[in-house]
Amino acid sequence: MNTQATQSPQFYLTAPAQCPYLEAERERKVFTHLVGPRAAEMNDLLTQGGFRRSQNIAYRPACENCRACVSVRIVAGEFDLTRSFRRTLSHNRDLVGTERPAIATDEQYDLFRTYLDSRHQRGGMADMTVDDYAVMVEETHVETRVIEYRVASGRLDEEGELIAVALSDVMMDGLSMVYSFFNPAHERRSLGSFMILDHVMRARNLGLPYVYLGYWVKGSKKMDYKKRFQPQEHLTGHGWERALADED
Known part of the structure; x- marks a missing residue:
């Protein structure tokens, strides 16, 4: 049986909100949950790919018109x-x-x-x-x-x-x-x-x-x-x- 779908993380996109760093910008974030036995492995890979962790969420900016955030x-x-x-x-x-x-x-x-x-x-x-x-x-x-x-x-x-x-x-x-x-x-x-x-x-x-x-x-x-x-x-x-x- 193919279990790949249940093992791969699911990613979600937040609604636009006021950027806390640049007044003229609106921010969006892409995020996924860090849970289960592969959480540490996923945290390593995602951090290396520009994500940050908050509780059991890994996120990174996904703003439409701005690339000011740099890891x-x-x-x-x-x-x-x-x-x-x-x-x-x-x-x-x-x-x-x-x-x-x-x-x-x-x-x-x-x-x-x-x-x-x-x-x-x-x-x-x-x-x-x-x-x-x-x-x-x-x-x-x-x-x-x-x-x-x-x-x-x-x-x-x-x-x-x-x-x-x-x-x-x-x-x-x-x-x-x-x-x-x-x-x-x-x-x-x-x-x-x-x-x-x-x-x-x-x-x-x-x-x-x-x-x-x-x-x-x-x-x-x-x-x-x-x-x-x-x-x-x-x-x-x-x-x-x-x-x-x-x-x-």
């Missing part, structure tokens, strides 16, 4: 640690990053709420409850980890202050940063950049070649920070190609 991955083994990045590492040398299972906690949610209320009051996640957060973290059929970053307490029996969290997938060829957040009060630490640097080092230690950052959006200033992490590759119509830091 980005850092080449971890050749990463260039600039003077600015060395300063960021120095400012955070007192942090301890601990990898944990994908299980949500109230402490994480409190930090998540602080981050949203400061940085994304009008975003699509602004109204997320503690239950919504738990679903975001725990609803996964792939190898997912939560990395908690705490200020070292100096005592073995006491955990330090939680100031940043990253939700990441472990794939065959790299680490995919699904979502990260931090305490905005620690602006000097550049915690967003620090977590990316930490993932580059973790990928190297695991012998994995890439760190997937999601999309760089041409024309969106809040996405320009991703171009700082060099060398990196962008997914084009010809596959993954090396990109330049000043590409626009």
Whole structure:
């Protein structure tokens, strides 16, 4: 009996909606479900093909008139640690990053709420409850980890202050940063950049070649920070190609 139809993923297309990055554009997404015994394999293949994961959904832009979203991955083994990045590492040398299972906690949610209320009051996640957060973290059929970053307490029996969290997938060829957040009060630490640097080092230690950052959006200033992490590759119509830091 031919079972190919039941094993192949089914893809769907969303209705047009306002683009969250470019005011003049309307976005559409193509998506599929990541479930069952092949979920991890499919997540690897789809991420390499420009998809991102949210819970048990893999999606990518499918906009009719815009191609501004470009998938980005850092080449971890050749990463260039600039003077600015060395300063960021120095400012955070007192942090301890601990990898944990994908299980949500109230402490994480409190930090998540602080981050949203400061940085994304009008975003699509602004109204997320503690239950919504738990679903975001725990609803996964792939190898997912939560990395908690705490200020070292100096005592073995006491955990330090939680100031940043990253939700990441472990794939065959790299680490995919699904979502990260931090305490905005620690602006000097550049915690967003620090977590990316930490993932580059973790990928190297695991012998994995890439760190997937999601999309760089041409024309969106809040996405320009991703171009700082060099060398990196962008997914084009010809596959993954090396990109330049000043590409626009």
